[in-house]
Amino acid sequence: MNDSASRTSVFGPGADAHQCDRLLGEALSRGGDYADLFFEHNQSGSFTFEDGRVKNVGRGVSLGMGARVVDGEATGYAYAQDLEEAPMREAARTAGTIATGGGATEAVAVSASSRPDYYPVDTPTLWAPDDHRLALIRRADAAARAYDPAVSKVQVTLGEGLRRVLVATSDGRLVTDEQPLFRFFVRVVAEQGAKRQSGSSGGGGRQGLSYFEGQRPEEIGREAARIALAMMDAQEAPAGEMTVVLGPGDSGILLHEAVGHGLEADFNRKATSNYSGRVGEAVASDLCTVVDDATVTGARGSINVDDEGLQGRRTVLIEKGILRGYMHDRLSARLMDAHPTGNGRREDFTVTPYPRMTNTFLLAGQSDPEEIIRSVDRGIYACHFSGGQVNISNGDFVFSLTESYLIEGGKITAPLRGVNLIGNGPDVLTRVSMVGTDFAAADGIWTCGKEGQSVPVGVGTPTLKLDGITVGGTQA
Amino acid sequence: MSDSKHDSKSDSRSDSQSDSTDRLIATAQAVVARAQDLGAHTAEVLLVTHRELTAKIRLGKPELVLQASSRALGLRVIRDQCSAVCHTADLAPAALDEFAAQAVDAARLSEPDPNSTPPDPGDLATAADRPDLDIHDPAMAKVDADQALAMAIAGEQAARDHDPRITNSEGATCSIATGQRILVTSGGFTGSYGGTFASLVVEPVADDADGKKRNGHWWDGRRHLSRLASPQDIGAEAARRTVEQLGARKIDTCQVPVIFSPEAGSQVLSTLFGVVSGDAAYRRSTYLLDREKTPIASGLVTVVDDPLVPGGPGSRPFDGEGLASRKNVVVDRGAFTGFLCDTYAGRRLGRPSTASAGRGISGPPGVTSSNFTLVPGDITPEDLLADTDRAFYVTRLMGFGFNPVTGDFSKGAEGFWIEKGKRAFPVSEVTISATLDELLLGVDGVANDLDHRSSTASPTFRVKTMTVAGS
Structure with missing residues (x-):
């Protein structure tokens, strides 16, 4: 699923501006103060590394559109998983049943709005080469094990996602965003005789693999091991x-x-x-x-x-x-x-x-x-x-x-x-x-x-x- | 472990569902076959459908009406002992072919694990072991938004009418959920069950001294609409629980007996589940590692995980790998019977599965609880209280303060100070601490008030002594 094509068209024709206008019109057909459409395409992945091997690989995609109508303090909400006209209209109509004020709302005309870019990422980690990511995981695992012979279990997980959203609102906004995210996490169990303790550490953010130039995976692995060892002889707290x-x-x-x-x-x-x-x-x-x-x-x-x-x-x-x-x-x-x-x-x-x-x-x-x-x-x-x-x-x-x-x-x-x-x-x-x-x-x-x-x-x-x-x- | 309020499983199929159920089973079977064609040695598909109606009101007016349905499919493939799990909501045949190919391809990235195997086909549940668990109520399909709103409004109104000190509200929410789970595996298992769950929660607010607010809540949730407590009863109970916290204060740090209400007790049981899970055992992340067949609790403590409770929120006719559900006694009069296992944890620990596999669409099977309960004792909670001289009675626990590896247990708590068998005054902003080991071994009273409202449930019980930290 390393599909980097069509980064902006994952929603297909169902999310073009005219279609949004029509759906927002449908949503407000019984009245209401405000309506919006929330399109979301969420691609996710995970690696679970345990006992020295890549134990599981996970991949997934979810896609849908939520329609909302707000009337006073009341919200009507419905969603559709198929971005075809009929199910989306049905969702918009269902959301609109919350309104009681009657129709005659002005026609909606959305137009594209600009946005800042607080996470400029060329390649989301999800699309980076698999062997690069697996190498980072192995480095963290090796560093945690090497920290102390007492380290008996190491689990490394990498969870990644790319969430693409499009929001169209009855006050005329149409905005898109791409939100990459990853979370790298190490858990360690250390044992000395009958004593056992755990430690964990992690990092991540809305960044690409360049994150690991600043924060080496070895440091994350060692930190998890350090905490487990440091807490091994912990005493009762006051x-x-x-x-x-x-x-x-x-x-x-x-x-x-x-x-x-x-x-x-x-x-x-x-x-x-x-x-x-x-x-x-x-x-x-x-x-x-x-x-x-x-x-x-x-x-x-x-x-x-x-x-x-x-x-x-x-x-x-x-x-x-x-x-x-x-x-x-x-x-x-x-x-x-x-x-x-x-x-x-x-x-x-x-x-x-x-x-x-x-x-x-x-x-x-x-x-x-x-x-x-x-x-x-x-x-x-x-x-x-x-x-x-x-x-x-x-x-x-x-x-x-x-x-x-x-x-x-x-x-x-x-x-x-x-x-x-x-x-x-x-x-x-x-x-x-x-x-x-x-x-x-x-x-x-x-x-x-x-x-x-x-x-x-x-x-x-x-x-x-x-x-x-x-x-x-x-x-x- | 899933929150019972979002659980929606059942075992009987209504007629209106069976057409589409057959179609969904065919879809799942096609994906399994496709993955096998592409080289998967094992292919397992879980297909879930979900329909919900949520009506939330506040101060008598609608705040939210949410109505929708969804479905999604998860596929696990194992090829040469390498596993991958992929999920999608796009059930178009062409998309599913592509999806199956991607899953088989993803498995190449993982490394051989000899324990990653499905159950032995001979162990799978047969059509004969599908009990009727009474977890589907056809009446729920007929509830509309206006009815759900009316129930919520009645619940909140009852709370406000019950006591003039109820000055505000976080609202009331009525939820109706219907769902289906379909499991098809290359080992030869095909099964489905559907079910329903209705709940109503009321959350009143009262004003306390110094600008503090006190919120309370009460709720009920049942597989059958007709068994749900009335909105009037839920609202009145919510109000009672809110105003009884007025004037709550810290107490001095002390070591005293602690009584857990059913609500607080169920949180202790959730904690216990985490350390009797075979997943925790093979990860060496439980303090019970070398304690099988030995006492881990007082003789008054028997804990069962029973997926066959009729109408239970956690009931399931078969587990996430297609094994027939069975009742497991986890703690028998204080003795730890053994870790709960799915196939993988069982293989890691060198033993059979206890049919405790749970499964979602986005990950491999894992050990989960079904109806995980502390078996009730003989005395009433009132008698247990009356038998207590000084104690802290906990109604609510807060926070993540538990280390499964060491058993250290330290959580925020509120409740009541007990003096001579009676509630003396409400208490808040304290913590209770012990190790879970000390807590369970110290249980010296178990009451008879178990209610299967949530899938992890407990009657009232008392622990001989814990540290209560306050001023």
Whole structure:
């Protein structure tokens, strides 16, 4: 399926401008404020390497068109897998049954809109020579095994995709985008006598194989092995409230959970978020500036256009502790009388968009990272995580540490067993007392789930010091 | 493991479906034959169809009506012990010929794995072992958007009427799903089953002190529409669960007994499934590696994986490789019976499959659970509570805090503080920690309130002691 021909015509004549006009007209035939068509062609592939061999090769293609009609706060949605006139008209008509206001809408005439290019990739990894990709996988495997004789299992996976979308909207936009993406991931199990531990590391983004010129696969393999070995003799973690220093990069997951979701406008439109109605108020310490930035070149969460045809952009959410605004999709922007921010995203053509994060970062501060650690008499240093979760309404969020250490007398000491941290969103950022100069974006491995839909995202932060968060260890 | 709310499998075929089912079986058979012609030694096709109606309302008004149907086909080929899995939604004959050729071609990129084999044809389920699992309800096909909206509106209204402290709502959602699975293999297996699942979830919101909101939710989901709890009951229960969290606070860090509600308990069971799976065993990614035939839980704990539960959300007449479904006792009065296996994991571990293969269109078979449950005990949850002096009662768990290799378990939790057998006050923003080993060995009470609403399900149970971390 290395078919590089017809990059722009995967949708066939079903998606030409006149056909879109007709379908949008059909969608709005009973009324409605807005309609759009979302065409998606998603080509995917995977390699699974385990026990020293390529164990499985996966390939797939999905294709379809979702039709949406919005009438007030109500959305009608239907989709078709066949891009023939009849099933697409049926989908448009079905979506339109949500509207109750009656027809007589003006004719729609879409015309092509321009877009930026935040992921200029000549050859998506999916189309790169198979032996090049398999060689990268073998290099990571070999490096992980060579790291230490204790390494007993190595699994390397490469997941790749090329998602092509075309969005046609009743306000006249017709936009296309090609979104390449890959994720390279290594898992290691190490064993010493009866003790066993795991470690993992990965990377990727909206880039071609040139990514591996900057980040060698050996480094990813070794990092996974390093974590497994470093955590082998981990001791039980303390329980209770204490100072926590978060390392740069992956710790951005805290931000994603603690404030990111709460600033997605759907929750605020419905006044079900802790951050509802608080624009202009202090919601974080004045050391904190938080942005959602879809424009980072080649990043996993970047988007040229969102899944509603609007350009991706950089939005300041919190500026020096003051809440500046929310992340919107078209629906929330219209209902809250705000500017859209290009955050309307969806997993695929079978579902409707919601306000979603892209790359969410806390920007660098003034403190020397080593000085931050030195300032802690007793606490925890956390640097790798398996994931997080938040309850939007009460603001409680958790994130799970997979690599962390005690800090004693200003020094990083003993490794700690896997432990969960829990905090409250609107509270935790007020406890940020030091922000490092060492901002780093996490490498491209994170996926965010909401409303049952997964989308790729980026996170990033400098070293942060939190004065008091509950650590869920066992040593009371 | 699939979320039961999105499950849609069944075993009986309605008449209206059988025509198209026969056509889809013929399509799957043609793809298997084509792949064999092209040199595949093994070819297996899974074809799935899905139809859904989702109606979401909020504050009495429609928010979303989604109506659609889809289908997709996945093909696994094995050639000279080399595997590939490809999927497509384009079922036109010419496209499928090309698709089969691409799959056979892709297998050349993988490397020989002597354990990549299909089940022995003699082990495949025959037409005689297709039990009626009561998982298809023809009435669901007749539900229209207006009816689904009406159920959602009634559920939300019941929540708002139940308690004046319900001040807002995240809405209510009614979903009706119908699906079919067709499996055809070159080993000689042809089988299909279809099924239905209806669910209603209500999510009220209340205002708490300091600008905090409290959300709660309650839901029901059943294979048969007539067995779904009434919207009024679901809404009232959702409201009750929301307002009882008002005023929730942290507690001081302590070591106390912990009682798991059925909802929190089912999450513990999900965690357990991950470490009794043969996939985890051959990857050496489970703390139970050398623990077969030994105690891994207290004698009160018996865990079964039973795909034959009538009307069960995880019920299936045959597994993802065409083996007849059977009930597996995974933990028998505390003793670990053995890892659940599909054919591949079984071969890696030197033993037969336990007919535990799951399969999706986009990957090879893998070990999955069906109806994975903690077998209920004799006492009521009320009696279990009354028998407890001080404890933390968990209603909700949060987060990914589990390491299968070491068994370290640490998750966010909310619920109630229990004092002298009664709920004293609501608790939030704490974590509970132990190893899963300590947790299971420490179970000292199992109640009788098992409900098969979700495919992984648990009754209320109590653990002797865990660390609760708070202030």
